[in-house]
Amino acid sequence: MNRDVAIDVRQLTLMYGSNLIQSDLNFQVRRGDVFVIMGGSGCGKSTLLKHMVGLYQPAAGEILFDGHSYFTASSAQQSAMRQRWGVTYQGGALFSDKTLAENVAMPLEEYTTLNRRDIADMVRYKLALVGLAGFEHFYPAQISGGMCKRAGLARAIALDPDILFFDEPSAGLDPLSARRLDDLILQLGHSTGATVVIVTHELASIFAIGSNGVFLDATTKTQLATGSPQHMLDHCEHARVKEFLTRGE
Amino acid sequence: MNQATLVTDKTANDSVAITLQGSWTIGNTIPDPGQLAALANVNSITTVVFITAEDFAWDSRLLAWLMAAQRQLGSCLFDLSALPAEVGDLFRLANTVPASQVRTPERQTLKQKCLAGIARLGDEVLGLLAFIGDMFIALGRWLIGKSTARWSDILTFCYQCGPSALAIITLQSVLVGMILGYLGVVQLRQFGAEVYVSDLVGVGMVREMGALMTAVIMSGRTGAAYAAGLGTMQVNEEIDALTTLGIPPMDNLVLPRTLALLLTMPLLCLYSNILGMVGGGLVATSMDITWLLYLHQLRDAITITDIATGVFKGFVFALLIAMAGCRAGLECGRSSAAVGQATTRAVVTALIYLIIADAGLNILFFHLGV
Numbered sequence: 001m002n003r004d005v006a007i008d009v010r011q012l013t014l015m016y017g018s019n020l021i022q023s024d025l026n027f028q029v030r031r032g033d034v035f036v037i038m039g040g041s042g043c044g045k046s047t048l049l050k051h052m053v054g055l056y057q058p059a060a061g062e063i064l065f066d067g068h069s070y071f072t073a074s075s076a077q078q079s080a081m082r083q084r085w086g087v088t089y090q091g092g093a094l095f096s097d098k099t100l101a102e103n104v105a106m107p108l109e110e111y112t113t114l115n116r117r118d119i120a121d122m123v124r125y126k127l128a129l130v131g132l133a134g135f136e137h138f139y140p141a142q143i144s145g146g147m148c149k150r151a152g153l154a155r156a157i158a159l160d161p162d163i164l165f166f167d168e169p170s171a172g173l174d175p176l177s178a179r180r181l182d183d184l185i186l187q188l189g190h191s192t193g194a195t196v197v198i199v200t201h202e203l204a205s206i207f208a209i210g211s212n213g214v215f216l217d218a219t220t221k222t223q224l225a226t227g228s229p230q231h232m233l234d235h236c237e238h239a240r241v242k243e244f245l246t247r248g249e
Numbered sequence: 250m251n252q253a254t255l256v257t258d259k260t261a262n263d264s265v266a267i268t269l270q271g272s273w274t275i276g277n278t279i280p281d282p283g284q285l286a287a288l289a290n291v292n293s294i295t296t297v298v299f300i301t302a303e304d305f306a307w308d309s310r311l312l313a314w315l316m317a318a319q320r321q322l323g324s325c326l327f328d329l330s331a332l333p334a335e336v337g338d339l340f341r342l343a344n345t346v347p348a349s350q351v352r353t354p355e356r357q358t359l360k361q362k363c364l365a366g367i368a369r370l371g372d373e374v375l376g377l378l379a380f381i382g383d384m385f386i387a388l389g390r391w392l393i394g395k396s397t398a399r400w401s402d403i404l405t406f407c408y409q410c411g412p413s414a415l416a417i418i419t420l421q422s423v424l425v426g427m428i429l430g431y432l433g434v435v436q437l438r439q440f441g442a443e444v445y446v447s448d449l450v451g452v453g454m455v456r457e458m459g460a461l462m463t464a465v466i467m468s469g470r471t472g473a474a475y476a477a478g479l480g481t482m483q484v485n486e487e488i489d490a491l492t493t494l495g496i497p498p499m500d501n502l503v504l505p506r507t508l509a510l511l512l513t514m515p516l517l518c519l520y521s522n523i524l525g526m527v528g529g530g531l532v533a534t535s536m537d538i539t540w541l542l543y544l545h546q547l548r549d550a551i552t553i554t555d556i557a558t559g560v561f562k563g564f565v566f567a568l569l570i571a572m573a574g575c576r577a578g579l580e581c582g583r584s585s586a587a588v589g590q591a592t593t594r595a596v597v598t599a600l601i602y603l604i605i606a607d608a609g610l611n612i613l614f615f616h617l618g619v
Contacts, residue, residue, distance in 0.1 A: 093486035
C-alpha cells in the first residue's frame with residue numbers, strides 16, 4: 001500500500017436507481033493534494049463526492065481510504081473514518097434550527113469529551129478562521145449565502161480533518177467572494193496539512209487551486225482525463241476536455 | 250393591423266415561393282402550418298423560398314410557425330434569405346441543437362399496471378418494515394445509553410406535541426362529546442332511557458373517540474409538521490450533513506420526535522376523554538339530566554380497563570403517526586414540490602394506519618374480552 005495515496009478509487013461505477021451515472025472510474029488522490037473533480041453540469045460530480053463520503057453505496061468497484069473501504073468497515077471503523085473527514089455541501093447545509101455556534105459545536109460534542117467552555121472556545125476559533133467571528137449566535141437564515149458556506153466550512157474543519165470534501169464551494173457566489181473562499185480553502189489545506197477534494201466547474205478555481213484532478217464526462221459516462229488541470233490542458237488529446245478547460249475558445 | 254396570409258407561387262418543379270403578408274405576430278391569427286405541409290406533400294417540393302410583402306411584420310409567432318411547418322415538412326429546405334436577417338439567425342439558433350431523442354416510456358397494459366402496482370405495494374410494505382426495524386434498533390440504542398438523541402430535543406418536541414396542541418384538542422373533544430351526547434339522547438329517549446347517555450358518551454370517548462380523534466388531529470398537526478421539517482432538511486442536504494458527521498438521522502431526528510409523541514399522546518387522550526365527557530354533560534344537562542346524575546352514571550359506566558384500552562390505543566396511534574410523518578420526511582425528494590408531497594403522504598398514510606390499527610385493536614379487544 002502506498003503511504004502517499006489518501007484515496008484510491010478503483011473500477012468505480014455509480015448508479016442512481018437504474019440510471020448509470022459514471023462507470024469505470026480509476027484515480028488516486030495523493031496526500032496533500034487539492035484534488036478537483038471537474039466536468040460539465042449533470043455529469044455526476046456531486047454524486048461521486050457523495051459516494052466518496054459514504055452517503056451512497058457504489059454499484060461496483062471500491063473507494064479505499066488508506067487501503068480500507070468505508071462500506072466493508074465495521075461501524076467503529078466507519079465512525080473513526082468519518083471523524084477524519086470534513087464535508088461541506090452546496091448550500092452550506094447548516095442545521096436551520098441551530099445557531100452557527102451550535103452547528104459548529106455538533107461534531108465536537110459528538111466526538112470529543114471537551115467541556116462546554118472548551119467547546120465554546122473551539123467554536124469561536126473555528127468561526128474566526130473562516131471570518132465569522134462575532135456571528136456565533138446568528139441563525140443560518142439571518143446570514144448571507146456566502147456566510148452560510150463559510151460557516152459550513154467551519155463545521156467541516158471542527159475536528160481538524162485529514163480530508164476535506166467540498167461540493168461546489170463557489171457556486172452562487174460573486175467572483176470576489178468565490179476567489180476569497182478559494183484562498184481560504186487553500187490556506188486551510190496548507191496550514192492543516194489536509195487533503196482537499198473539491199467538486200467544481202468554475203474554471204478560475206480549477207486552475208487557481210487544483211494540483212490534481214479528474215475530468216468526468218456526461219456523454220461517455222466515464223473519466224476522460226486525470227492529472228493536474230494544467231497538465232490536462234497541455235497534454236490531453238480529448239476535444240471535450242480541452243473545450244471545457246478553455247471555455248470552448 | 251393586416252391579416253397574416255401566405256401566397257404561394259410555384260417557381261420550379263421542386264421549389265415554391267411563399268410570400269408572407271401582414272402581421273405574423275402574437276395576438277394575430279396566422280395560417281395553419283399544415284397548409285404549407287399539405288402543399289409541399291402534394292407537389293413533392295424540396296425547397297421553400299420565403300419572401301415578404303411590404304406590410305410584413307413579425308415576432309416569435311413567425312418563428313414558432315416556421316418551426317412547426319418545418320417539423321411537418323421534414324426534409325424540406327427552407328430558404329429564409331429574403332426574410333429579415335434576424336429571422337434567419339433566430340431560426341438557425343433554434344435548430345442548432347437537435348431535439349433530444351428522449352424515449353417516452355411505453356404504454357403499459359392493464360396487466361403490467363396491476364403487476365407494477367403490486368410490486369409497489371410490496372416495496373412499500375418492505376420499506377415500512379425496514380423503517381420499523383431501524384426505529385426499534387435506535388430505540389434500543391437509546392435505552393442502553395448509546396444514542397445521540399438528546400433530552401433537550403425530546404423536551405422541545407414534547408412541548409410542540411403536548412401543551413401547544415391543547416387548544417385544538419379541547420375544541421375537538423368538547424364537540425365530539427356533544428355530538429355523542431346528542432346522538433345518545435335522541436336515540437335513548439325513544440326507550441325513555443336518556444339517563445344512559447353518560448354510558449354512551451363515557452364509554453364512547455374513553456374507548457374510541459378520545460384516542461381516535463386526538464390521533465386524527467395530531468396526524469394533521471404533528472405528523473405533517475414532522476414530514477415537512479424533515480423533508481426540508483433533506484432538500485437542504487442537512488440530513489446528508491448529519492450522516493457524514495456520523496450522527497444517524499434515526500437517532501438524532503426520528504427518535505426524539507417519536508418519543509415526544511409517545512410520551513404526550515396518552516396524556517392528550519386522557520385529557521380528551523375528560524373534556525369529551527364534559528361536552529356530553531353539557532348536552533345531557535340541557536335535557537333534564539342533572540350533573541350529579543350524569544356523573545354518578547358515568548362513574549358506574551367506565552371501568553379502568555376502558556381507560557387502559559383508550560390510553561393503549563393512544564400509544565399505538567402515536568407510534569404510527571410519528572412513523573408515517575418521519576418516514577415521509579426522510580424519504581422526501583430534493584425539491585420544494587417533494588416537501589409538499591411528503592406532507593400529504595405523511596397525513597394520508599397516518600390516517601390509513603390509524604383506521605386499520607383501530608379496527609384491528611377493536612377486534613383484538615373483543616376476542617380478548619377487554
